[in-house]
Amino acid sequence: MKQDMIVVLDLGSKENAYLAREIRALGVYSEIHPHDITEDDLKALPNVKGIILNGGENRVVNGAEIDASPAVYNSGIPLLAVDHKGTEKWPADAGEKSKKLASFVFDTCKAEKNWSMDNFISDQIELVRRQVGDGRVLLALSGGVDSSVVAALLIKAIGERLNCVHVNHGLLRQGEPEQVIKVFKEELGANLIYVDAVDRFLDKLAGVSDPEKKRKIIGAEFIDVFKDEASKLSGISYLGQGTIYPDIIESGTKTAGNIKSHHNVGGLPEQLGFELVEPLKMLFKDEVRACGRALGLPASMVDRQPFPGPGLGVRCVGAITRDRLEAVRQSDAILREEFDKAGLAGKVWQYFTIVPDIKSTGIKNNSRSFEWPVVIRAVNTVDAMTATVEELDWNVLKKITARITGEVPGVNRVLYDLTPKPTGTIEWE
Ligand code: XMP
DSSP, X not given: OOOOEEEEEEEBOTTHHHHHHHHHHTTOEEEEEETTOOHHHHHHSTTEEEEEEEEOTTOEETTEEOOOOHHHHTSOSOEEEESTTOSBOOOSSHHHHHHHHHIIIIIISOOOSOOOHHHHHHHHHHHHHHHHTXXXXXXXXXSSHHHHHHHHHHXXXXXXXXXXXXXXXXXXXXXXXXXXXXXXXXXXXXEEEXXXXXXXXXXXXXXXXXXXXXXXXXXXXXXXXXXHHHXXXXXXXXXXXXXXXXXXXXXXXXXXXXXOOOTTTSOOOGXXXXXXXXXXXXXXXXXHHHHHHHTTOOHHHHSSOOOOTTGGGGXXXXXXXXXXXXXXXXXXXXXXXXXXXXXXXXXXXXXXXXXXXXXXXXEETTEEEEEEXXXXXXXXXXXXXXXXXXXXXXXXXXXXXXXXXXXXXXXXXXXXXXXXXXXXXXXXX
């Protein structure tokens, strides 16, 4: 293994993610693990040079104060216990805090500055090979950044023993299934199966308006589709996933509540019988892109905007109907086309349209119309944890508005969402 590691143990601090990033910024790889990590799990982590017990505001869980397991205290690995129990405290001054951190990492732990994407990839390839042995891995390849990068990494690690499955759940963007097949099957030579499951998903989602229920249905249906596909293939025992660190944080850790469940993380039933392979789960979004670049993926794939697993389903707000879903898909295609023309593609982090389940009065072809509005969302962020709104050029907005109201059936109005994250999330559901 090529990289040293500092483990941040989650004892309820909201700063854990920032601390891990600060350690990575020092040139040393860092991962966050739950406070009750077992002896076996701790031993399985490669090259752990130090552990930071990072206590914080969420240290009391279910009325009881949590502490690290004896395995941590008995590990013999250098520890820095920073918590309101008070062995140590972070200095209030940011510069002093960085000094204390660097002194622990380099003087106490003697960690080496060897965190780089190339080393990360080579370590992950080794860890995947160790985990999988000569087994086969099934991967849901949506074509988004995360699943594309994980596919490229797994192709490097295990080659044809990776079976990619591209499920068309009817919630994909215009032209997307065709593009996934072209890039992965034709260009990268992946073992790829295409599954048309449009009716299956849309029938299950009919009449369901609660966002969490929609996500759960989509997640559960995915699992069923995979089970079906896996049963047609022999010897599959692993499931590859493009889970990244923000997915894990937002789905709730042992010390923090759930913001929303990401289908990458929640809902995998025990009976599936697959062991997960998640080589990107400790990376932030910007690091996933860097990983893709280091793996040699083309910029058009690595720099493309992220797309949620539940797809257009979370942008067809409320109960999904086929006609309103089509309005989301067509308006999204127009938006992307106009962003391309205006030179904004690749500059704005994420941009898409939303069609809420409301109608308003308007005028079309000289008569009264009563139709949906399309909402445009265009945001910038580094790690998807916070986001600001792109200050779009008025003329670009006017052109997009004219095209959407002129070309998309059932739409008579266009709105621009001015809300940063927080208070809004990036998606509307
Ligand atoms: P939010 O809406 O949480 O979005 O501010 C942050 C980023 O995550 C994407 N997102 C999802 N990705 N499954 C995913 O794989 C999901 O359920 C999901 N919900 C949001 C969102 O598009 C944005 O990039």
